[in-house]
Amino acid sequence: MQVHEKRRDITANVATLKKQNKSIGFVPTMGALHKGHLALxxxxxxxxxAVIVSIFVNPTQFNTSEDLVNYPRTLASDVDLLSGLSKEIIVFAPTAKEIYGERPESTKYNFKGLENEMEGKFRPGHFDGVGTVLKHLFTITSPTKAYFGEKDxxxxxxxKKLVxxxxxxxxxxxxxxYRKESGLALSSRNKRLNNSQLEASPLIYKTLKQVKKDFGTKSVSKLNEWVSDQFKNNTELxxxxxxxxxxxxxKSIKRKRKDTKYRAFIAVFAGKIRLIDNIALN
Structure with missing residues (x-):
């Protein structure tokens, strides 16, 4: 199995694949791989x-240094998991210096307002970091297709807007x-949950499923109020x-309209660990 740490090595590999007219699938990850990643x-x-998987904890998309420092890094076990799928997978595991040079900095993007909603409100600059690193990675790997989970x-x-x-x-x-049997959406951050937090976490998806069930009969304001009540007295979430x-x-809504697709989005803290999820409503 090929594991490249240097940009020059992965670009040489990509050039060879391109000369052979091979299609390249690319899965960008920050490591701590789980079954959700493996499904991608x-x-x-x-x-x-050909398939390239990047394993890179991108410093420009974290809003707190604590979250960056605590993010799990498990390269050896990640490579073992990938080799179980195929020995032909190419892994790109660079350092920050290899991607950014001496100073990791984000490019400021205008994503037509997409960056200002939900996660953007609570994590300023996050999507600039995401866009910046993906531009680097797409340029380096030159993929035919790139794969992302709908959890995010x-x-x-x-x-899509970046492209x-x-x-x-x-x-x-x-x-x-990709979910656990309990309904919890798989995330690398789940490894940091303690037992009581894990026991409480199914409430997130349970809440989303009930919102989906009630979406046709209840108003948006009633649904918002109901969801808030589900977590009001919860000691873990x-x-x-x-x-x-x-x-x-x-953009969040106050009223539903016909012929419009909607989705429900949620973010929950379990201690200092932040969990997100979403569900299609119609």
Missing amino acids: VEQALKENE FQQLQIV EIEKMSVQVVGCPI ELEYFEIAKVSDL
């Missing part, structure tokens, strides 16, 4: 002749949310936000 890689393997649905929409802004030829593929938004522009 499996789809990439089915749809492409706002990010998925941002990436449009930068006029890149990569096709962005959204993949379904603290609601940061819940919003019902249009899929097209991710």
